[in-house]
Each structure stands twice: as C-alpha cells, then as structure tokens.
Amino acid sequence: MLTEISPKLPMRDKAITRDFYINKLGFLEFGRADYEGYLMVQKDSVQIHFFEFKELDPKENYGQVYIRTDDIDSSYHAAKLQNVISNELEHKPWGQREFSVLDPDSNLLTFGQGVV
Numbered sequence: 001m002l003t004e005i006s007p008k009l010p011m012r013d014k015a016i017t018r019d020f021y022i023n024k025l026g027f028l029e030f031g032r033a034d035y036e037g038y039l040m041v042q043k044d045s046v047q048i049h050f051f052e053f054k055e056l057d058p059k060e061n062y063g064q065v066y067i068r069t070d071d072i073d074s075s076y077h078a079a080k081l082q083n084v085i086s087n088e089l090e091h092k093p094w095g096q097r098e099f100s101v102l103d104p105d106s107n108l109l110t111f112g113q114g115v116v
Contacts, residue, residue: 006040009063009107010053014039016104017050024082025101025109058106065109072097072113079111091115 011017017039021027027041027048037052046067069075076089076099086100086108098112 004045004047006047006049007065008049008051009065009103009105010056010061011039011050011105012052012054012056012058013104014050014052020084020104021048024079024084026078056105058104061106063105063107065107067109067111069111069113072099072111075099075111 014037018029018041021041022029025043027043030040030042030047039050041048041050048065072089076085079085079099079101084101086102089097089099091097092112095115096112097115098110100111101109103109
C-alpha cells in the first residue's frame, strides 16, 4: 500500500531555496541533519525534497507539484502577502479552485481545492 509521496525538485542554491520555502511559504525544515546539496521542507502533511543542481537553467526547468489544500483562500492570501503569486486564484473547469507559485528555480507549485 502506498502511503505518501515526497516530490524531489531541483535547486541551484540551498540557502535561497530554504529562505523562499520557510520565509515566504511558511514551510519548516524537516530532518535533524543538514545534508550537503539536499534540503527537505514540510508544511502540515506535505513534504518536498530538493536536490542540488547548480547547472540548472530555470528557463528550462519543468519541475511541478500539485498541492491540495482544504483552505485555498487562506493559502492564497498568505502567498499574496508574500508577493509570490504567479497567477491569480481561479475556478477551473475541472472543478478546482487553483493558484500557482513559481519558486526561485522555476519549480511550479499549484495549490488547489475541490469545489463542492
């Protein structure tokens, strides 16, 4: 039985990635050890891992994660306060309300909540 997933995304600079996810998106660093070239962050039950890829060209990065939430409005307003919104909150034809954030390495994080 599968129980969880932790996507691994590329990062060019660990300090910049750490700062963005912790100070802009409200994640916490996960784990007790500070591994060279690797970062793990967590918020609620969502965990994202990052591996160092110094040669990454953000214009050619297609890393994407879809994060489901049960309070899209709060998530959206928190991201908007930090000025990290890539697109506005929208009602999609597939029954989701979504917005996106692009991190410093052009990894796309889409936050979504089902419309009841």
